[in-house]
Amino acid sequence: MQPTSLMKEEFLKKWQMGLQIYRPLIDNTSVSERRKAIKLSADVAMASLRRGTTCWSRALIQKTATENNFLVRQMLSGIKAETLINKKLPKVMCHRKIVRRSKKNFMRRKSRSVSEEVAAKARKLIKRKTQGLRNVVPGGEFMNNDVLLIQETLDYIVSLQTQVNVMRSIVDAAEAGIERTACYLEKLKFTIED
Amino acid sequence: MMMNGEATTEADLFLNCTDMSVLERQRAHLNNYNHHHPGFFSNSSTINCGEMDGFLASAGLDLPAIYGDTTVYSDARLSASQGNITTESGNFKKRKFGCVETETKVCNEKKKMMMYREVVVDEEEEEKSKITEQSTKNIMKMKMKNKAKKEQNSCSNDSSKVTKDSQKTDYIHVRARRGQATDSHSIAERARREKISERMKFLQDLVPGCDKITGKAGMLDEIINYVQSLQRQVEFLSMKLATVSPRLDFNIDDLFTKEAVSDPMMNLPNTVMPPHMMVNSGYPHDLVNSGYVDFNPMQQVVTSSDPLPCFNNGQASSMWDSDVQNLYSSLGV
Known part of the structure; x- marks a missing residue:
């Protein structure tokens, strides 16, 4: 499951679209603002690749929509932006009574053997780690299902890899251009001096 | 309609394959009705022959009566199924009561087997068309198609109940190994765990350096680190891009x-x-x-x-x- 060139292409197209929309708004502004614009448009482009089929992409779109509604709306004009932005994420169901009861049960369980204790500790650790993963993946707090969480993480990682690959190659290209000109200018200097 | 076409082919099969064994006929049925299949075995995820025969017996139908000719194999199954009636779960009891009448009927008319078979086929067609209309969502793979149908046939009066049962099925294909618990909860849990470990394997392939780590906690750690590093890279790259091109x-x-x-x-x-x-x-x-x-x-x-x-x-x-x-x-x- 490596990012395919097709995915990259599509991402780049979307991203460019986003930047073009952004350009008149943010021309000749500070670096930090430009950075924010680039980041936002890249995020939306990445999320829109999935067309709202995954939980994380919907969460990401909603998050970016709160920051810059106009851009997101413009970028998602092809795929029903309204439904994506306003779509409710699944609610986390947590019955108060059940939680209380389970806590009570947990307190009652005290006499344990050593092996049980170790197993319980391991389980607790995994639970904490899973919670950490939930915090990292956008919209992870809505995935109360472990299988779903891992599936979404898989998808998210592939998308992130696509994003990073494309961005890095662009940055490299831009930097190489600058370096080459610097080099060229130096060479020119030498030739002039000669 | 599609239903009709399928039904006719099914009837043809029924009439033509008198010399086939029971199993072969079942297979033929499976091929015929692969799509519209209401699940009848919602509360038992492992299906083996004994259980199936139990269902059949509870539905009140005799194998030989329906199939006409009886091979030795089907006889043996019949005897086994009658033993299983007592072990049926409470879920099917209602249906059982509803079917007593048909059972007696079947017993009486054992001699006119060929004719009865045709009647059964007709009835089945009707039942099928009714039931498949109601239960659209359930797509289930099952070996014992044939028998389920017969069950429908016998309990025509509570067909609505049957479809209600079939609508909440979520078929899990798991088999219990030796020494493993077989109640539905533990089987479902095992299926879930298997799914998770499968996905984790994919993740292991995806995340570099994760394949050396054993244990779920370590893997999760690595995954979290990787995702965070990717996110940070995106931040960094966008920063760089912002500075490179004004x-x-x-x-x-x-x-x-x-x-x-x-x-x-x-x-x-x-x-x-x-x-x-x-x-x-x-x-x-x-x-x-x-x-x-x-x-x-x-x-x-x-x-x-x-x-x-x-x-x-x-x-x-x-x-x-x-x-x-x-x-x-x-x-x-």
């Missing part, structure tokens, strides 16, 4: 897309393309494109009034030339 103006992008289509190097993960290749192959193409020039009028001015080309005498090739121009485009000067 305006959000990537004319390189056009080149890049063209490269991405043609260059097989892009398929490799984390491959950084040699930038000069990219620039040189893509640039002239773009220069020809008038839309490009129109798009950025500033640049046109720069390239036309560029003082630099006059300096490169002899030693600097046209490659350099295009590079400088590209620099301007990337800088957006």
Whole structure:
């Protein structure tokens, strides 16, 4: 499951679209603002690749929509932006009574053997780690299902890899251009001096 | 309608294959009705022959009565099924009561087996069409098609109940190994765990350096780190891009897309393309494109009034030339 060139292409197209929309708004502004614009448009482009089929992409779109509604709306004009932005994420169901009861049960369980204790500790650790993963993946707090969480993480990682690959190659290209000109200018200097 | 076509083929099968064994006929049925299959075995995820026969018996139908000729094999199954009636779960009891009448009927008319078979087929067709209309969602793979149908046939009066049962089925294909618990909860839990471990294996392939780690906690740690590092990379790259090009103006992008289509190097993960290749192959193409020039009028001015080309005498090739121009485009000067 490596990012395919097709995915990259599509991402780049979307991203460019986003930047073009952004350009008149943010021309000749500070670096930090430009950075924010680039980041936002890249995020939306990445999320829109999935067309709202995954939980994380919907969460990401909603998050970016709160920051810059106009851009997101413009970028998602092809795929029903309204439904994506306003779509409710699944609610986390947590019955108060059940939680209380389970806590009570947990307190009652005290006499344990050593092996049980170790197993319980391991389980607790995994639970904490899973919670950490939930915090990292956008919209992870809505995935109360472990299988779903891992599936979404898989998808998210592939998308992130696509994003990073494309961005890095662009940055490299831009930097190489600058370096080459610097080099060229130096060479020119030498030739002039000669 | 589709139903009719299928029903007729099924009837044909029924009539033609008198000399087939029971199993063969079942298989034929399975092929026929693979799509509209209401699940009857919702509360038992492992299905084996004994259980199935139990269901059949509870439905109140005799195998030989329906199949006409009785092979030795089906006889044995019949006896087994009668033993199983007592072990039926409470869920099917209602249906059982409803079917007592038909059972007696079947017993009485054992001698007119061939004729009865045809009648059964007719009835089945009707039942099928009714029930498949109601239960659309359930797609379930099952071996014992035939028998389920017979069950429907016998309990025509509570067919609505049957469909209600079938609508909440979620079929899990798990088998208990030796010494493993077989109640539905533990089987479902095992299925879930299997699913998770399968996905984790995919993740292991995806996340570099994760394949050496054993244990779920370590793997989760690694995954979290990787995702965070990717996110940070995105931040860093966007920062860099913002500083490199003062305006959000990537004319390189056009080149890049063209490269991405043609260059097989892009398929490799984390491959950084040699930038000069990219620039040189893509640039002239773009220069020809008038839309490009129109798009950025500033640049046109720069390239036309560029003082630099006059300096490169002899030693600097046209490659350099295009590079400088590209620099301007990337800088957006």
